[in-house]
Amino acid sequence: MSPTPAVPTRLPALVLLVGLCISAAAGLALQHGVEARADTLLQHNAERVAEEIERRFRLPLYGLRGAASFLAASPQAGREAFRIHVASRDLPREFPGVRGFGFIQRVTPGQLPGFIAAQRADGAPDFSLKRLSGQPADEHYVIRFIEPMQANRGALGLDVGSESRRRTAFEHAIASGQPWMTQVITLEQDPLRRPGFLLYLPVFTRDAPQASTEQRQAALVGLLYAPIVATELLDGLVQRDPEEPEHQIDVTLSDAELDDPAAARIFDSRAAGLRPSRFEARKRVRLSGHTFNLLVSGTPEFERHARSASPWLALAIGVLASTLLAVLLSQQTLGRRNAEVRARRMSADLARLSRVARDTSNAVIITDTRRRITWVNHGFERLTGYRFDEVIDRTPAELLQFEGTDPGCIRRMRAALDAGQAFGGEICNRDKHGDLHWIELDIQPLHDGEGRLTGFFSIQSDVTERKLTEAALRASEAFLDKAGRIGGVGGWSFDLNTRTLRWTEQTGRILGFEPGHLPTVQDVFQCCDEATRQRLQQAIETRFAAGADRDLELAITTARGAALWVRLVAEGEYADGGMARIVGTLQDITARRAMEDDVRRNAALLRGAIDTLDEAFVLYDPQDRIVFCNDKYRQIYPTISHMLQPGARFEDIIRAAAQRGQVPAAIGQVEPWVAERLAQHRQGNTDLVQHLDDGRILRVVERRMHDGHTVGFRIDITDLVRATEAAERANLAKSEFIATISHELRTPLQSIMGFSDLGMHFAQDQEQFRQMFTDIHAGGQRMLTLVNGLLDVAKITEGDRTLQLRPANLAQLATDVARELHSLADQRQVRLQLQRADPLPQWPVEVDGFRLQQVIRNVLANAIRFSPAGSTVEIDGQATAAGVTLTIRDHGPGIPADELETIFDAFVQSSRTRDGAGGTGLGLTISRKIMRAHGGRIEAGNAPDGGALMRLHLPAAPAQPLDARTTA
Incomplete structure (x- = not known):
């Protein structure tokens, strides 16, 4: 191969470029690492702030639950008692941001006037209803109590249901039975009009079913609430x-x-x-x-702290090293011989690199500038399942990417490649068979000798197993951390050989250390006082060998200065025949210890309260053994007082009392009496009277509790029984006296009325004398009516008036009486109206027809007398399976609410009708006694639009309904 002269000048530039790329990649990776650490630190801060916010928002709920306990213990507590309860709490210190605690009561429109009057009478003379909108409501939810009053006066009497955000929140609270918070609102009592909330806690009737929303609505007593100013709650x-x-x-x-x-x-x-x-x-x-x-x-x-010079330092070192390397290469000889030698060496190196690229387990891809594949190695074929001939001239994106591939990663990769830059990252691809793989990418641009981009070179490593392991590890750590935070339990381990300590973040939180703190044994010892430190040191030295030392409850002071109780549980891990490590858990039990202290104090308080009772008290466990009884109980049974100790059986106690003759009813029949008394006791709801041998009379009250314990009271009612018997004797004597006097008066009254009749007959021509005899006759008639009424009262009281009960039709009885009083109604210009449909409804009863018509006559005559001229008296009836109700309504002045019961007393008339009403004041008294003798009742009331209502309730007759024409 003949070398080219340009090689010596191109190689330094290529080396410089690669070095700069590597330097930039290293700097970028370090920068990413710095930012990732800053993000992680910020996430820890966010977790810490979120926990603090949750803690602060939980504080008002503790106060509301305390108020709920107070109301449960004192259901009849008034405004002053509620004020004292709230004043007992240090609101600024215990509940910062909470303006007070209040109670909201549900009030219907019909109850509203009485409710407002009751509140004004209960220490709130200025109490009035306030609404935030003018829309009418079926029900009002009115702030009845709010303390402290000085800071919350503007909220007293506010109907929180008149504003949508407030109403939506308490409706959720009632429906779920859980605490609920409103959206952001402006508190009426906050002069600065800052953002705030109302936190509601529904209060339900004790023991009432609450399984459904309807049941919770029915059982609702009211809502406790706390107005919260957000800026004050979150201050600091x-x-x-x-x-x-x-x-x-x-x-x-x-x-x-x-x-x-x-x-x-x-x-x-x-x-x-x-x-x-x-x-x-x-x-x-x-x-x-x-x-x-x-x-x-x-x-x-924070940002200055998060910055780091490491990325820039790495970049500078890389640039300097690349530059020096390029300079050194440029200084090499350009001689032909050396160039040929270098060319041969480079050819050999390239061959070796080609073999490495072809045979490596990683996937290697070479593409052109359009990112179309020009070459792949065997590793690519193994990783993706595609053969060489299947991928040529196709892009990796169309082969491997799918809808689940991260769009953000794709955009960053395309931007880098479009700019001719390198790219590194991790991406999820799908192979030919549909399997998913996580791939670590390293893409480098390729250039020709003149620096022009010719394509890209990519090395892809399969990191699927590593990603799955990391995901599983993160999920496991998140699960453990969440479980620890929820349960308040942290983990720790101590290496006995290296004396090193490790703990989870939850353990660090409990001990007051910041996340990421590297713990030491000294950190733990600094949280302990001297006695606790020695105890913990001894447990470590003995390697928690003793059973008691493996589960310790310790008082500590955290690194933040908070006093806590913690539970430390430990066990050993063994290696090479000996204990190598101690592992365990740490749990914050401060709340539990405080609860146990409260339980002990409450138990002592309850025991003290029981000891001060003036009545005998006893408590039996589910096996009917004495748990506790006071001295008064022992004094009631002096002959067996030595037996009345914890653990004594109820059966043994009553048998001993019966055998010693303390219970007269058991004399001569001890075992039958014991069996009967045991049966009564085991019913769990006993209320009986017991006579003792010393003449005392006890009321025995026993109630079974939900956990099986039985509470018993013995109340000395000797004086009450004797007083009742004396009163009954006096009442009987009074009735006998009235009956005797009435009988003695009837004879002269009859004579007076007879002579007055004669006088009126013979004095018809003398107006003055005739009027005198008429007045005498009228007075005698009134006296005779009074005497007859007294006789009826006396006979009914003594039980001498025997009712002649026969099946009858109440509608017909009412119709007959209406006909009798028709002339009185005409005289008063009052119309009688019997509300009934055709045919005549069947109202079957079994009554004494004469006596029941006497009741209807009394009530109907009163309605006619008290109705204004031109009005209507309505008679209506309703029959159900349980009985029959007859309603008589007038349109007169009505009856004051506080007189609805007293008008049934003898000689008592309503304050609105007594002037000019006439009568003796005995009619309603006799009517009530007759109704009670029938097993029914008579009730007075007022119609919503005015006038009085009298309702007569009678039980249904056992026979079949009668024909409408049947009468008694």
């Missing part, structure tokens, strides 16, 4: 320490559920006018049913 979130530039970041938090960026932004620590950062990390944070967008970006200090 970004801490900029000049000594730690890697943590110099800016944080922006926005509402992900709002489209307007300005309205959605709730927190932004970036300085105004600052250019966007090169490094940014974005995350979505889910907090109490609401989604936020978190943007963490690097500050100028």
